Amino acid sequence: MANIRKIKNKPRKDGSVKISWRATWTGADGQRQSKNFDLKGEAKTWLDGVSAGLVGGSSTMTLTQLAEAHIANFHGLIRAGARRTGTADGYQSILDAHIRNHKIGRTRLSNLRAPEIQVFLDEIVQTGGSINLARQIRRSLGTWCRFGVRRGWLLVNPAQACAVEGDGEKSDAEPFSLPPKAQLSALMKAASESDNPERDSAIVRILMFGGLRISEALGMADDAAVVKTTGGKLRVKERIDRRHRTIDPPKTKKGQRDVPIGQATALAIRAWRLKRGPVGHFQHIDGRRERRLMSGRLFPNPKTGEGVWGYEDFIRDGWMPLMRAAGLVVMLPDGKGKNRPIAAFKPHVLRHVAVSLWLAQNPQPKPKKVQELVGHATLKMTMDTYGHLWRDEEEDDAIAQASERLIS
Incomplete structure (x- = not known):
């Protein structure tokens, strides 16, 4: 909760009392924070920016400008060998194709809220965009806003609370068909x-x-x-x-x-x-x-x-x-x-054929070994892609028979 209150300072030597205005708000870490201003209007302007997740003098920065700043920084990391060109191309493509000419791209950070981002993501899907495209855009928005937080342009990440309807129902997580x-x-x-x-x-x-x-x-x-x-x-x-x-x-x-x-x-x-x-x-x-x-x-x-x-x-x-x-x-x-x-x-x-041939062997290689061979970043990725191939019909039948015996 944020508020502004009048503060009377200690009397000066000439007997006059200086009046200041204290803006108080809850920070991203849950701690109460405050800042004093000479004028009530200054305190209100500052507090409005903080409430929007905005910090400092970035009140005129738009989402497009934030994305451009992130991409420019990313190219510096590429030159240092810390990042790859393909990722930067992906960010640039999202910016040029979906953000720059949309009204959300012209939205100032001081007005950028989670509901506006959520409406935008819903619009992508409702106008024919795929779930995967909406997911990629959401990831880019989240990355740009996190960059803004690190730079002190945003206090919170408004994209963090947003989701893509249908997210988690990834078609590529379904069992795929292998060629005969x-x-x-x-x-x-x-x-x-x-x-x-x-x-x-x-x-x-x-x-x-x-x-x-x-x-x-x-x-x-x-x-x-x-x-x-x-x-x-x-x-x-x-x-x-x-x-x-x-x-x-x-x-x-x-x-x-x-x-x-x-x-x-x-x-x-x-x-x-x-x-x-x-x-x-x-x-x-x-x-x-x-x-x-x-x-x-x-x-x-x-x-x-x-x-x-x-x-x-x-x-x-x-x-x-x-x-x-x-x-x-x-x-x-x-x-x-x-x-x-x-x-x-x-x-x-x-x-996929290679993995299916590995798993057709007896005994089957462990999931961790398959992850190592295919070079997946995480075991979850391996299981999401190939988990349906780890089937043991004899074990499934034994489980079914044993569960019946527990009751009968």
Whole structure:
């Protein structure tokens, strides 16, 4: 609760008494705080700002200006190597596409309240935006407001109390469909019979049996694949940024990992290296947007024989030809009525296939081990994605039988 009260100070030597006005409020930590002013109007203006979560002289700052200040600071962290370009691009995209030209972007921080943010998020969903989009916008708003609190422009985070209706009902948390074994076999056969069977077999096996993200496979340095005739391991230390083609480290420390591979995959990599020949160092941009000398990639750009193979180029020149050869492409009309080739599944699905193959073994690997192999930041993420695969029908039946015996 906030209030303003008149304060009579001790009489001066000339007998006059100075009057001041004390604004008192409850801070974000729950402690009562106060500040004295010469004029009642000054105390009221200050208290109105504090009540809105505003501090200091930022009464004219808008939400757009707050977001721009955060993004500018974020780019400084990128140059220092502490943050990645892809994240900054995400913030910029949210700002430009959804905040800047909306009335909430012009809202002053002194007028920014949780109800206004909640109405905005509800509007995103009600006008056709997806739950995932609304969730991304909410996260960005929360990040910007926390930045404002740290800078002293806001006392509290008005986005913290907001939620996305339907949040928690994530479609990607539902059990996903894996391709039938016949389709996977057809893909493997197409890779072995392609115009470049050594390369295509190696990359399909790395995705299908190593569970790597496509960005990790395309960004892998040649010396990060340690193979022997009996097997080997893939040292995941770098990835390709899809938009900028920069070579970045994984987003989290858990993403840096060693993934074991079997004999057939190791031999496929060896065969590809013999066909490809040695790869040399090259100049490229890293996650700090700095050009530096980098070692050759396991899968260099096929047109030049060096550098990196970008995601879009891989899909067009590598993935789609394989899927066509495997009979896994259909022609579907787009929004303009023109038929477009659509693959039965994307490369990322092979990551799910890898996990399903690990869990098909007896005994199954522990969830913590699967988290380590796929490089998830948290165990919760692993369980949200693959928890439905940990099924033991015999154990389920035993539980059901035992529960009946407790009563009968």
